[in-house]
Amino acid sequence: xxxxxxxxxxxxxxxxxxxxxxxxxxxxxxxxxxxxxxxxxxxxxxxxxxxxxxxxxxxxxxxxxxxxxxxxxxxxxxxxxxxxxxxxxxxxxxxxxxxxxxxxxxxxxx
Numbered sequence: 054x055x056x057x058x059x060x061x062x063x064x065x066x067x068x069x070x071x072x073x074x075x076x077x078x079x080x081x082x083x084x085x086x087x088x089x090x091x092x093x094x095x096x097x098x099x100x101x102x103x104x105x106x107x108x109x110x111x112x113x114x115x116x117x118x119x120x121x122x123x124x125x126x127x128x129x130x131x132x133x134x135x136x137x138x139x140x141x142x143x144x145x146x147x148x149x150x151x152x153x154x155x156x157x158x159x160x161x162x163x
């Protein structure tokens with residue numbers, strides 16, 4: 054999948070729900086996303102990407118101005134990961150959907 058992502062610059066939607074990607078897989082996908090300037094929707098639910106994975110995604114999303122929807126439900130993300138994504142998305146006025154349901158964010162991540 055990583056090889057395909059590295060060469061598919063025009064990808065607008067990335068669906069990889071429930072694929073046991075884990076932290077390392079999320080880091081690899083984030084690396085591939087650096088060249089994607091048309092990505093509008095990311096669905097990575099149920100993959101246990103945890104804080105390391107969401108931090109890698111956050112870093113690459115700092116440069117992305119096209120993202121409209123981000124679904125990260127059920128990924129064992131804690132307050133630390135939620136804060137990283139919040140800092141990144143703070144100025145993303147185009148983002149209209151963010152799903153962080155069923156994570157371990159707690160009050161500290163709000």
